[in-house]
Amino acid sequence: MKNKYIIAFVAVAMAISGCTKLNENISGQIGNEGVNSGNVADLLNGSYTAMRNPYQGPWGWWSLQEFPSDEAIVPTRAGDWDDNGAWRALHLHRWEADHSRISDTYKDLHGVNYAATNVLAFNPTPIQAAEARFVRAFAQFSILDGWGQVAFRDPGELAVKNSRVRKAPEEIDYLISELTAIIPILIDGPNYFANKDAAKMLLMKCYLNKGAFLNRTAPTFDAADMARVITLADEIINSGKYKLTPNYFDNFAPTNDKLSTENIFTSRNIGGSDAGAVKDMWVPPLHYNQNPSGYNGFSTLSDFYKKFEASDQRIGGAYAGMTNVSGVKVGFLIGQQYDQTGALIKDRRNNNLIFTPEVSNIETDANHLEVAGIRVIKYPIDYVNASTGKAENDWVYYRYSDVLLMKAEAQLRTGLTGNALTLVNSLRAVRGASAFGSLTLDNLLDERGREFFWEGVRRQDLIRFGKFLTPWQEKPSDNPRNLVFPIPDNQLGNTNYTQNPGY
Incomplete structure (x- = not known):
């Protein structure tokens, strides 16, 4: 049985409060009063718990990655599941800035962002600070992926002030710098806390998606960035700590903390x-x-x-x-x-x-x-x-198979096609699928779909591979504005935001 960890009320309150102006006033009153260094562990655990709202289950970030993709749909069945067309709007890419699921997810992701930032205001140990910085980077990466701009505050900064905003070039550089700095400090495990390999995987994702974040309509892939993806992947592979789990669904089972040999970062559930x-x-x-x-x-x-x-x-x-x-x-x-x-x-x-x-x-x-x-x-x-x-x-954020397929993608994008094919076929053999005769971007995207179906990554993959605007089943032609979500209407009181084009 997994040991239960304490959840600090103040951290959860901050995560729930989000970042509307009214809620900022409420959470901003917390300041630094009433919290001492003895509470840091509770605050840190609270930031992990805050991740449940946007990430765990199908209602938040998962819904924004899956229902706008070719993997998932919520059909309206007579009067059931209509919800004023909200689900249909996601699959058809017809959302607007007042879409409730987009707004709620945006708020909850920033709740994680600010809860983790708050930890840093109370003299955490170096390891505690590194964990909080990882959680913050994890949330900010999702916000950048979804909206192209990220609101942030410094530790201890009162929430009553308008959050400053970083856009793609600056935010990518910031995330790469943050993750590079904390990797040497983080410990090797356990996988339900921030750890070295989880941070390396997030850093790989920064380098792999960098070109897509900078130009979503025509992503480019710098050879030096792809080389960094390969180097980081090799560090994880050569550690010998992971291997593909023989029964694929054991990675997600009630006892996946014991059965999985490939889960690298999870959320612990009791x-x-x-x-x-x-x-x-x-x-x-x-x-x-x-x-x-x-x-x-x-x-x-x-x-x-x-x-x-x-x-x-x-x-x-x-x-x-x-x-x-x-x-x-x-x-x-x-x-x-x-x-x-x-x-x-x-x-x-x-x-x-x-x-x-x-x-x-x-x-x-x-x-x-x-x-x-x-x-x-x-x-x-x-x-x-x-x-x-x-x-x-346990909820699964990162798995070893993603390390392998990200490495293969970086190899393929830099002309190392034979090496990439061997790597992909080694994974397919374990999964019981026949070997590919050749590897292309199209069948690699399909393989990522098979490996990570319903894990909340499909929209990001489709954008990076240049396929998100193409028609697919029950979705017609598309508008380039949909490569990012709109800043929710209820956030535009922050004058540092610029609404994304087309909304």
């Missing part, structure tokens, strides 16, 4: 008592009559599903401790669904529950409402703690 919203990774896709009873919402696209070979273990199947309990499988749920006894599950009209590949943004056929769309279960269901709603599965 089943039944202290956990984020991992359960929401399986409740929204499942049907009402499955176990657990679901919301019959989230689906994937048939064109994306077709990217998998039948032999690829990532496509899913039966999983011990789950399928024998409920009949639900991991991976992609398509066709007739069964319970643990092998009996057919019915829908609410007493028709067989047969999930179909066909799905539309708006479903109107009464016989198709409950079955449209292939469902996805990435995190095996924790039935032991199901009654509490607090699952044991």
Whole structure:
């Protein structure tokens, strides 16, 4: 059993407060009063806990990475899941500056940013400071990815002041400098705290995405930046600490802290008592009559599903401790669904529950409402703690397979095609997929889709590979403005912001 860690109320309050002007006044009153160096550990743990809101589960940053992509859709089923068109707007790229999910996620990411910054105002030890700086950099990288500009404050600076703002060139240089400085200070583990390899992975992502952040319509990839990606990858690979997990879904299981050999950075969840919203990774896709009873919402696209070979273990199947309990499988749920006894599950009209590949943004056929769309279960269901709603599965931020595929991408972009092909095929062999005969940017992007489906990285990948504006299933042609999200309307009281073009 994992040990429970203390959550400081003041840090969580700051994370929740976000960065609207009203909330800045509230959190700004905290200042430095009433907090001494003995509280630093609590504040630091609070900054990790603050990460749950935007990152853990499908409602925040995950939704902004997945539903605008070719991997996920929320069909409106008669009156269900319409939500004033909010989900549909994400998939169709028709959001505006008042979109509630964009606004809430922006606020929550800045809550992490400021909670981590606050730690630095109270004389942390060098290691504590390095951890807080990593958490801050992690949040700021996401904000830069999503909006192209990042609000920031200095440690101890009162929140009643307008936050200053850094845009892409300056922010990228800042993140690279920060991560380079803290890597020597951070410890090697455990993986549910900031560690050297997690910081190296974030630094790799800075170098790999740098050209896309600077020019999203036509990303470029500097050879020196790609060389840094390869060097950092080799440091992690040559450490010998990680290897690909034989059973892919063990990386996400309730006991993934014990089963996974490739998770590098996670969020620790303690089943039944202290956990984020991992359960929401399986409740929204499942049907009402499955176990657990679901919301019959989230689906994937048939064109994306077709990217998998039948032999690829990532496509899913039966999983011990789950399928024998409920009949639900991991991976992609398509066709007739069964319970643990092998009996057919019915829908609410007493028709067989047969999930179909066909799905539309708006479903109107009464016989198709409950079955449209292939469902996805990435995190095996924790039935032991199901009654509490607090699952044991640690949330996965970074995995070793991403180190391998980022290295392969950097190699491919600098002409080392043979080396990249060997690396990708070594991963595909473990996953049960056939070897590629050649490697291109197109099939490497597809491979990243197969490896990291529903992990909240797809939008970033599509932008970096120059594919985000192309039409795909249930999404027509696009507007270049959508390469970044709008600064939410309720944040524009900060005069240091400039609304992104087109909004």
